[in-house]
Structures are given as C-alpha cells and as structure tokens.
Amino acid sequence: MRCVSIKASHKVLGEDEGPAAEVINPDGTAPICLVCEHASAFFPASVNHLGVAPEHRESHAAWDIGGRDLAVALADRLDAPLVASRVSRLVYDCNRPPSATAAIPEKSEAIDVPGNLNLTETERAARICEVYDPFRNLLRATLDGFATPPALVTVHSFTPVWFGEPRDVELGLLHDSDDTLALAMLRAAPEDLDARLNAPYSVTDGVTHTLREHGIARGLQNVMIEVRNDLISDPAGVSRFATLLSDMLTRALNREAAQ
Numbered sequence: 001m002r003c004v005s006i007k008a009s010h011k012v013l014g015e016d017e018g019p020a021a022e023v024i025n026p027d028g029t030a031p032i033c034l035v036c037e038h039a040s041a042f043f044p045a046s047v048n049h050l051g052v053a054p055e056h057r058e059s060h061a062a063w064d065i066g067g068r069d070l071a072v073a074l075a076d077r078l079d080a081p082l083v084a085s086r087v088s089r090l091v092y093d094c095n096r097p098p099s100a101t102a103a104i105p106e107k108s109e110a111i112d113v114p115g116n117l118n119l120t121e122t123e124r125a126a127r128i129c130e131v132y133d134p135f136r137n138l139l140r141a142t143l144d145g146f147a148t149p150p151a152l153v154t155v156h157s158f159t160p161v162w163f164g165e166p167r168d169v170e171l172g173l174l175h176d177s178d179d180t181l182a183l184a185m186l187r188a189a190p191e192d193l194d195a196r197l198n199a200p201y202s203v204t205d206g207v208t209h210t211l212r213e214h215g216i217a218r219g220l221q222n223v224m225i226e227v228r229n230d231l232i233s234d235p236a237g238v239s240r241f242a243t244l245l246s247d248m249l250t251r252a253l254n255r256e257a258a259q
Helices: 045-051 065-080 121-144 180-187 209-218 235-259
Strands: 021-024 034-035 082-085 151-158 171-174 195-198 221-226
Touching: 021 065, 021 121, 034 065, 034 121, 034 209, 065 082, 065 151, 065 221, 121 209, 151 209, 151 235, 171 180, 180 195, 180 221, 180 235, 209 221, 221 235
Parallel strands: 034 082, 034 151, 151 221, 171 195
Antiparallel strands: 021 082, 171 221
C-alpha cells in the first residue's frame, strides 16, 4: 500500500509529534555515520501506549536504555553525525525490514504488546510509512551527504538479564557478512572489558538489517555495537563507554586504513 493512500483516521504521528527521526550533529566532519535505531521510548498518542503496562513503557522492551545518551556522547567525541529514531521500537523497530514479524512485535521477552495484535494491512502500512520509511530515508540522505564513504556504526544496548538468565558480556561487536571492523574493534578492546564478537546477539537473530541495507549494500565498513545497559545507566557510565568506544573505533579505523 502506498503511503499516499493512508487515510487521516489511520495516522500514527500527530502534527506536533514528528519527525520520526532526527540527525544530531549534522555537520560532523568525521568519516563515520552513527545510528541509533532504538533511541526513544516515545509512544504517539494515537497508539495509546499499545496497551503496554505502565511499568514497561520505558523498559528495554520499548527502547535501548542508555543507547541514545551513549550515541550522542560518541557523536560529540568523534565529531560525527548521528541518525536517531524518535519513536519507540514497539511502534516500529527501525532495525527490522517491513517483512519481519519482529518489526511490529506482539511480545518482547515476557512483555505483552496488545496494541500490536491483529493489525490490519492499513494499520501496518501506516507504521511503515510514518516511522520506518522516514528513518530509512533520513539515513540514506545522511550517508549520501558524505564526501567520502564513511564507516557505518550502529549503537545499541541490551538488558543484563534475559528470560531470567544473567548475561556476563559487557560489550558485543556484531557484524553481518563483513566482519572487518568488528574484528578490528575487538582487537582494540581493553583486556579488562568482557568484549565478545556477536554477543549477546548475532546475524541469526535478525538484528543486522541496518548494517545490511545501508552498510553492506554500499560497501561501507560497518559494525553494530551492543553495550549492557546497566553499564550506561548514568552519566559516568555513558562517559566511560563513550571514551572506550571512540578510542577503539578510531584505532580500528586507523589500523584498517594503514593496511
């Protein structure tokens, strides 16, 4: 269904609630494009919080806790532009293609999302047109604006406990078909940091859509960063990881450029 055919009665974002995505530090000069697909826990009024219980509306189900703060700090340290979503991933997960069931999840871990049950094709199309398409188009335009091809770096966080199982890993470096930058960053990680390749997720979990569509397709160096969210839950933690990651990323890119 074409976006122009979405009726006003099915609109997702109100006139004063957009845009669905933003560019932070648009004039950044570093050859790096940062992305934070799960930067916001915002629910447009039209979806009425999707029926999600109040205690879960700002949980890891709704967004990547600390992810936006970390991405903004990285944008500042690296002087790089950052493309960030402004809508909860429960409304639409911008790191999933429209064909994926997880793009509009009916459940996240043990958290029910009643407002995503039994959506009509028109309702799904409205979410795609108003949340996913603007994010994708903004990211494309931002990448097009670089004078030389940049590295694509997506920034995420993950919960320290998943289905009751603790996660010891502190930093995950994920990749799709090109592992070059992820491996280079892993080699640059400090020894006292529990950093792992493809943890706690990997390509088999369907989490590399942005890397594949915007990085692999353009031949860009790319990596997906996952930080355990209890480690970036306050300004001190955000500052620590922004320093660590900016150093790791800079060293990795310099090493690759020298080869």
